[in-house]
Amino acid sequence: MRKPRRGNSPLPTLLPTLVAILLAALPAAAGTLRVGPGERFAMPSEAARAAGPGDRVVIAPGVYRDCAVWRAPGLTIEAAGGEVVITGPICAGKALFVITAPRVTVRGLTFRGAAFEGGNAAGIRAEGGDLTVLRSRFEDNQNGILTHHRLPEARLVIEESAFVGNGALIHECAHGLYAGTWALVAIRRSRFEGTRICHHVKSRALATEIIDSAILDTPGNRASYLVDIPNGGNLLLANTTLRKGPDHGNPTAAVMLGAEGVRHPTASLRVIGNRFENLMPRGTNFVENRTGTPVLVEGNTIRGTVVVLAGPGEVR
Structure with missing residues (x-):
C-alpha cells in the first residue's frame, strides 16, 4: 500500500507572521514623556500630540x-x-x-x-x-x-x-x-x-461634595453665590470656611440650592460644621433652599447679619 506523501507543514512559515500580529494587538507599554528645555518635547502641546494611553507627562519648571x-x-x-x-x-x-x-x-x-x-x-x-x-x-x-x-x-x-x-x-x-x-x-x-x-463654585452634578476647604470673597470682587447648586442633586458641604464680602454681586445668599429648577434626584442635602462670615452691610441667607428636599444645617458657626436657613430644612 502506498503511504501518503508527507508535505511540509505551513506552521514554521506562518509562525513569525502570527507572532507579529499578536504583538501588534497588545497595548503599547505606557511611557514617560518629558517636557522642557533640552528635553525631547519643548512644549506641552508637543507631548500631547505624541502621548499614548497611560503615559506619564512630566513638565520641567518654567512658564509655557x-x-x-x-x-x-x-x-x-x-x-x-x-x-x-x-x-x-x-x-x-x-x-x-x-x-x-x-x-x-x-x-x-x-x-x-x-x-x-x-x-x-x-x-x-x-x-x-x-x-x-x-x-x-x-x-x-x-x-x-x-x-x-x-x-x-x-x-x-x-x-x-x-x-x-x-x-x-x-x-x-x-x-x-x-x-x-x-x-x-x-x-x-x-x-x-x-x-x-x-x-x-457652580455645580449641576448629581452629587457635589465640598469638604475641608475655603470659599472666600475678597475686597473688590463682585462674586454672586459662594456655592450654587442650581438643579438639585445631593450636597455635602462640610468643615469649610465661607465668607461673603462687602462688594458682593448678589446679596441674596451664600449657598443657593435649586435656583434654576430641580432636575436631578435630591435625596440628601447636608451643610455641616462650616464657618460663615457675612461682611456685607446688609443681611443675607447662609443657605437658601428652593428644592423640595429638606436640608440639614448643623453645627455651623455664623458671624454677621445672617438668616441661617431660608426654605425647607432643619437648623441644629
Missing part, C-alpha cells in the same frame, strides 16, 4: 506660553518640581488644556490668564470623563475649570488646589469652577478666593 489638547486616556500630567505655569493662547477657543479623554490626572500645575473674546475660556476644559486635579492652581482665568455640560457617569475630583481671581462676564457668565451634569464633583482641601464675578 502654550495650550494643549490631550486625547489619550489614562494620562498623568504633572510638574517635575518647582513652578510650572501654563499661560498664553487657548486651544479651540476653549482652554489652556482641553482634555477629551477619561481617567486623566493633573498634578502640580498652574493655569494662568485663560481668556477668549467669548468670555468663557478656562484653565482646563474637561470633556472626556473622569478627571482628577491635585495640588494645582488656577489664576486670573475666565473659568478655572469648565466641564462638558453632560457626562452623567463621570467624576471630577479636586484636591489641595487653589482658584484665585477667576470669573468673567462677557456675553456669558464664567465662574471659579463650573461643572455640568456629572456623576460627582468632589472638592477637598482646596481654596476658592476672589472670584471676580459670577459664582465661586
Whole structure:
C-alpha cells in the first residue's frame, strides 16, 4: 500500500507572521514623556500630540506660553518640581488644556490668564470623563475649570488646589469652577478666593461634595453665590470656611440650592460644621433652599447679619 506523501507543514512559515500580529494587538507599554528645555518635547502641546494611553507627562519648571489638547486616556500630567505655569493662547477657543479623554490626572500645575473674546475660556476644559486635579492652581482665568455640560457617569475630583481671581462676564457668565451634569464633583482641601464675578463654585452634578476647604470673597470682587447648586442633586458641604464680602454681586445668599429648577434626584442635602462670615452691610441667607428636599444645617458657626436657613430644612 502506498503511504501518503508527507508535505511540509505551513506552521514554521506562518509562525513569525502570527507572532507579529499578536504583538501588534497588545497595548503599547505606557511611557514617560518629558517636557522642557533640552528635553525631547519643548512644549506641552508637543507631548500631547505624541502621548499614548497611560503615559506619564512630566513638565520641567518654567512658564509655557502654550495650550494643549490631550486625547489619550489614562494620562498623568504633572510638574517635575518647582513652578510650572501654563499661560498664553487657548486651544479651540476653549482652554489652556482641553482634555477629551477619561481617567486623566493633573498634578502640580498652574493655569494662568485663560481668556477668549467669548468670555468663557478656562484653565482646563474637561470633556472626556473622569478627571482628577491635585495640588494645582488656577489664576486670573475666565473659568478655572469648565466641564462638558453632560457626562452623567463621570467624576471630577479636586484636591489641595487653589482658584484665585477667576470669573468673567462677557456675553456669558464664567465662574471659579463650573461643572455640568456629572456623576460627582468632589472638592477637598482646596481654596476658592476672589472670584471676580459670577459664582465661586457652580455645580449641576448629581452629587457635589465640598469638604475641608475655603470659599472666600475678597475686597473688590463682585462674586454672586459662594456655592450654587442650581438643579438639585445631593450636597455635602462640610468643615469649610465661607465668607461673603462687602462688594458682593448678589446679596441674596451664600449657598443657593435649586435656583434654576430641580432636575436631578435630591435625596440628601447636608451643610455641616462650616464657618460663615457675612461682611456685607446688609443681611443675607447662609443657605437658601428652593428644592423640595429638606436640608440639614448643623453645627455651623455664623458671624454677621445672617438668616441661617431660608426654605425647607432643619437648623441644629
